[in-house]
Amino acid sequence: MKYVKIALYCLLAVFIMARACPAQEQEKSNSQKRAERIMALEERFAAASQEGKTIKGVLIEGNSLFNGTVDIRTKPYGKPYTEAELKNALRSAERNSKVFLITKDGTLYYPTVKQGEADSESMGGYRFERMISYDQKDRKVLPWATLTPLVGREIEVLGIVYPGYGCVKGLYIEAVKFEGEYIRGQGK
Amino acid sequence: MATKKIISMKSIFYTVVSLVWIFGLSAIGHITMVLIEKNNPAIKYDFAWWCAIVGILALYSTRWMKSDGWQSFTGCLAGLSVWFAMEYSLMYGGHDMGVTYTWNGSYPEYRLMKWTYMLFIIVFLYLLYQESVRCNLIFYLRRKLRLMRGAIATGKIDNYGPRTFFEYVMVTWAFYVLLMIGYDENLFGMYSWYIYTLFFVSFSLFFYLTYKLLGYDRFGANLRYAIPTVTILWNDVEVLSKWGMLKEPWVHINWPIMSVIIGGFVISTYLIVKDLRTKKQGMIEVKDITMKDN
DSSP: OHHHHHHHHHHHHHHHHHHHHHHHHHHHHHHHHHHHHHHHHHHHHHHHHHTTOSEEEEEEEHHHHHTTSSOGGGSOTTOOSOHHHHHHHHHHHHTTOOEEEEETTOOEEEEEOOTTOOSOOOGGGOOEEEOOOHHHHHTTOOSEEOSGGGTTSEEEEEEEEEEEETTEEEEEEEEEEOSSOSSTTTTO | OOOOOOOOHHHHHHHHHHHHHHHHHHHHHHHHHHHHHHHOGGGHHHHHHHHHHHHHHHHHHGGGOOSHHHHHHHHHHHHHHHHHHHHHHHHHHHHHHTOOOOTTOOOHHHHHHHTTHHHHHHHHHHHHHOTTOOOHHHHHHHHHHTOOSSOOOOSOOSOOHHHHHHHHHHHHHHHHHHHHHHHOTTTTOTTSHHHHHHHHHHHHHHHHHHHHHTTOOSHHHHHHHHHHHHHHHHHHHHHHHHTTSOOOTTTTTOHHHHHHHHHHHHHHHHHHHHHHHHTTTOOOOSOOOOGGGO
C-alpha cells in the first residue's frame, strides 16, 4: 500500500510538473507578447485619434431605440437617456439586447466581430482593450471594458468599419477609450 | 469535529497558520485565473480539465492517508482544484450562451452561478437530514429546528479528505450565491440593506469563528474550520471591492502585495507540512462529537 501511495504521488507530481513548466515558459513569452501588442495598439490609437480616424459616439441600447420607446433625436448628444430610461437601457443591455454606437452626425454602428468570423458570440460577453493613461495604470484601473456598463456614455473606438446593411454600419472594435470609471462608483 | 481545548500559544499558532494558508490559497487561486485570462486565455479550458483531474486524484489519494491533518490538507487542495473546474465550466457556459457582463460589473460565470441557488438549497437540505454530517452549523440547525428523530451523529471518521473537499466546495459556493443575489440590482443591489447586512454579519462572524478556531490545536481541525472562517471574511473583501473601497491585489495584479500573500502561503505551507510530518503517527479522531460541546 505504501508503494501505491508513492506511485500516486509521483504521478501527481509528473502531471503538475508537465503542465506547470511549459506554462511558465509560455506565460513569460505570452506576457511579453501582450505588452508589445498593447503598446502597438496604444500607438495606433493615439495616431488614429490625432488624424480623426477613430469613431466617437454614444452607446445606445437597441430594443428601445428600434421600437421607438426612447427617441434619442430629441435628446442632446451625449445624454441620450433620462435617469429612468438609462436604468431600463442598462438592464436590457445586460439581458443581452443589442448595443449600438451612434455618432454626433447620426451614423449608427452595430458592433460586431471581425469579418470572416462566422462562428461568434454576443458582443455583451466580449472584453475590449481599454486605452488608459499612465495615471490610470498607476491606479490599477482595469485595462479592459465591456459594452453593457458603458450604455448611455460616449466612447472613442479604434476599429474597422464595414458597410453593414441599410443605414446601419458594422463596426469591429479593437480598442475603446472613455472618460470616467468603467463601473460607476467602483474606481475601475 | 475535534474536541475543544483551552486557548494556548499553541492553538494561536495553529489558528494563525491555518488562516494564512487558506487565505493565501484563495488569493493564489484568484490570481492564477486572472493571469491565465490576461496572458493566455486559450489554455483556460484545458487548465480546467487538468484541475478537475488533479483534484479528483488528490481526493482519491486521501484514502491512503492515516492522519486527519494530511487528509484535511489534501482535501482542501482537491476542493480548490475542482472548484477551479467548476468556475471554468460556468465561464464556458456563459461564453457558449452569450451571457453578458452586468452593468454593475458582475461577470457572466457568476451571473450563472447565482441561479444555482435552488440546487444549493436541495444539497443543503440533504445535508441537514444526512445523519453522518458533523458540521457545526448543521448541528445547530438540527437542534434548534428539532429536525432529528434520534440522537445526533457520533462515531469515528476514517477519512476527513472528502469531507474537507466537500466543505471547501460548499462553503465557496454558498457565499458566491449569497453575494451574487445581493449584487443583482433587480433583487437587492450593491448598496442595498441586504449587502450591508451581509457585510456586517460576515465581519462579525469572522471574529466569532476565529475565536472558536482558537479552541483547536491541530492542523486537521484548524484547517477544516479555517475554510468557513476565511471564506466569510472573503465576503467583506468582495463587497469592499464592489464598493470601490478596495482594489483586490489578485484582480489588479499588485505584485508587491501578492508577494507578501504568496510568501505567507509558502511559509504556512512549510509549517503545516513540517508539523504533519513530525506527527506521523497522528491519530484520526475517534470521539468526534461530544454532547458536552453542544
